[in-house]
Amino acid sequence: MTLLEVKNLNCYFGGLQAVADVSFNVDEGMIKAVIGPNGAGKTTLFNLIAGNTIPNSGTITFQHEAIHKLSPHEIAGRGMSRTFQNIKLFRGMSALENVMVGCHIRSRAGFLASMLKLPWTRKEEKKIWENSLELLEFVGIAEYRDVDAHSLSFGQQRAVEMARALATKPSLLLLDEPAAGLNTHETLEIAKLITKIRDLGITVLLVEHDMSLVMDISEEIVVLSFGQKIAEDTPPAIQKNKQVIQIYLGEDDA
């Protein structure tokens, strides 16, 4: 079953073609990775899918619905969530509160109901609180729930971001370089976590630099170079792909 379908996607910034005619599918329940050298257009591709950037042409279909013209919050409401390469946690809020924001679209208390603290909002709040705590436990940092999210370590902040994204109850999770800035041990932890998330039935699409992580956990890989898709295959096949080796290691003159 295809969950996400990217078709003939194009995106220009002035004269630069950041994404050139890229097409691929993400099937339900898999971990798929997008790799490529710096400036290959990976993050742009992510921003296009999440609705932060509008494509110049092409379509993005999520759960059989075209989403490339929707705004990020509408896309989030349809069950797609994301993390950011340069972690974007909410300043001045605890780890738990950050995750609680993630429950936003799955709850409904508005301005008036919140100000008057109507009885049903208390129940909803309690559910949000329990749910968020559960997610912090899931990512393994429940003990830091009351700590200001910004004073956590880098790896812990990543975990909070993942818990926050999971709180939206997504069917597709986009991870933008989840291992960036992490040490080997932390990368291993994140890899385990991503597999755990997949086992919950959540499809994962990630952009990553760290080859070991990508090769270990992903089932399919899309390789981008200068905005174009040059390969799409399983990890072992990608490792043997001549063109991929070329763009990563340079020309082979021998």
Add this chain to the structure above:
Amino acid sequence: MSTKNIFHLAALAALVILVQMGTAWTETGYYLTQLTMIAYYSLLIIGLCMLMGYAGQISLGHAGFFGIGGYISAALTSHNFAPYQSNPFVNFLISNGLLVGRTDLYGETLLSFHPWPACIIAISFTFITAFIIGIPVLKLKGHYLAMATLGFGIIIYRVVLATEAFGEADGLSEVPGFELLPGLVVSGDFDARIENYYIAWGFVLLGIVLLLNLTNSRVGRALRAIHGSEEAAQAMGVNTARYKLYIFVLSAVFAALAGVFLTHYNGGVGPSETGIMKSVRYVAIVSIGGMANIWGPLIMGVILNFMSLRGLLGSYDDVVFGVILILVMLFAPHGILRLNVWSRLRLFFFPTPAKSSPLKENQ
């Protein structure tokens, strides 16, 4: 509501009562007049604090909303509609009890709006204005937003100055009291001074309860999230444009309510209440109070407004607020109540770093 908040609210209520008892004991009841006015200004300040501190948006036009509330309520309750009695619409208003007769100072009978419908009309008008202004303006950020709201404030100020129905440069006077409930009137009546002091602070307490509820809710978290990272808030499904608009409208309504009540309390309203310097003053108070906390701006608002209203700042009134704004932005962008004076002093005298949380080591 957390026990901490309940404690703060109880402390405020106790302080309000103690101050009144203190003035009665020392026979300085005249202070209550300023303290009542301060309460109404506080209503505006806590509303603005929600917009600035929680949602991270600025408005240099809130004196405009204050003015809209005050002026509309004043105009409707003080204008004499008797000459228009033949007009079917006016007649309709009379038969529904929205227009009521009263006698003015000179014994003449006037026909004007009852304060309740006047207040509702004023607040509705503010609501709609804030909505219409907010939709385009809140697309702007930072100093562009500040300038746009400043423009709005200037418009209101000039409109008030140029409109005959609003008394032009003289403003409106002889505004009657606002009978909230039978026997409970917001007015500057000498005999009702103590009563009015309690009414005003009652409104402030009610306002604080409502806003504290809001901050500790799903909506409050979404607003703080917008402040923290708009992009991430959107990715969590928060409709940031809508939330910014709603909190803008809410804070405008708080400002307008403050305008309505203070106008009835003072028995009049003048153009200076809608001026730019008033807006700057409110922003300065919220900034020095520390924005992201309702109590800081409330405390600083009481202190500074008290000094200003008692004339302690002399002719340099507005200068003081301008200077405050500059100093706060330079040295204490989180407000002076959050300067952590003690830990700074300790660091100064005992330069060993305080034991930090082990979590910070990795940063």
